[in-house]
Amino acid sequence: QVELVQSGAEVKEPGASVRVSCKASGYIFTTYGISWVRQAPGQGLEWMGWISTYNGNTDYAQMFQDRVTLTTDTSTSTAFMELRSLTADDSAVYFCARFAYSYGFFFDYWGHGTLVTVSS
Amino acid sequence: DIQMTQSPSTLSASVGDRVTITCRASQTIISWLAWYQQKPGKAPKLLIHQASSLESGVPSRFSGSGSGTEFTLTISSLQPDDFATYYCQQYNTSPLTFGGGTKVEIK
Numbered sequence: 001q002v003e004l005v006q007s008g009a010e011v012k013e014p015g016a017s018v019r020v021s022c023k024a025s026g027y028i029f030t031t032y033g034i035s036w037v038r039q040a041p042g043q044g045l046e047w048m049g050w051i052s053t054y055n056g057n058t059d060y061a062q063m064f065q066d067r068v069t070l071t072t073d074t075s076t077s078t079a080f081m082e083l084r085s086l087t088a089d090d091s092a093v094y095f096c097a098r099f100a101y102s103y104g105f106f107f108d109y110w111g112h113g114t115l116v117t118v119s120s
Numbered sequence: 121d122i123q124m125t126q127s128p129s130t131l132s133a134s135v136g137d138r139v140t141i142t143c144r145a146s147q148t149i150i151s152w153l154a155w156y157q158q159k160p161g162k163a164p165k166l167l168i169h170q171a172s173s174l175e176s177g178v179p180s181r182f183s184g185s186g187s188g189t190e191f192t193l194t195i196s197s198l199q200p201d202d203f204a205t206y207y208c209q210q211y212n213t214s215p216l217t218f219g220g221g222t223k224v225e226i227k
Contacts, residue, residue, distance in 0.1 A: 044221045045158075050216075105216055110164055
């Protein structure tokens with residue numbers, strides 16, 4: 001069965017960076033892309049970007065363009081999201097989600113989410 | 121960016137009710153629209169893609185319709201498990217954008 005297992009909760013100080021991992025299993029990693037979506041407490045869903053697990057191509061939302069980097073390690077079927085220069089506004093649950101290249105950028109499987117808290 | 125506007129933001133309904141949620145795009149997205157269900161503390165779950173294609177395993181009481189800029193999600197007979205928040209998402213154009221959500225509450 002398809003699973004996306006994310007790394008555990010993080011607490012960071014303002015100005016720091018965070019790296020969240022997303023380990024995929026149950027399918028061939030390079031045949032689906034990975035996107036990242038975040039959700040602030042009590043708020044809606046916000047798309048951050050996606051990465052092709054096949055060739056490493058990326059697309060980032062403008063508001064994260066300068067602070068986020070998406071990468072993958074195909075040897076371990078793991079995707080990573082690094083967010084830099086954290087502020088309190090970055091406190092949120094971060095989800096990874098899978099999409100099929102041939103069907104479009106909707107997400108059929110999601111990770112369980114990683115809570116990132118930014119606080120001094 | 122394409123803005124996605126959902127209405128209503130909150131909906132009170134009873135088990136057995138027919139429920140309709142609307143999603144409006146600020147410009148045409150053809151049929152590149154998905155619907156998700158999210159319960160508290162959980163990841164979203166895909167219900168429908170390409171506006172009307174029911175995801176495998178999703179009960180047939182869920183249906184989607186629309187094209188262009190106006191879309192609807194209908195639950196034909198609300199069940200206890202359906203009380204949740206629903207989001208639409210367009211994937212016609214980058215950046216991908218979500219609607220603000222519709223919370224379906226028990227009346």
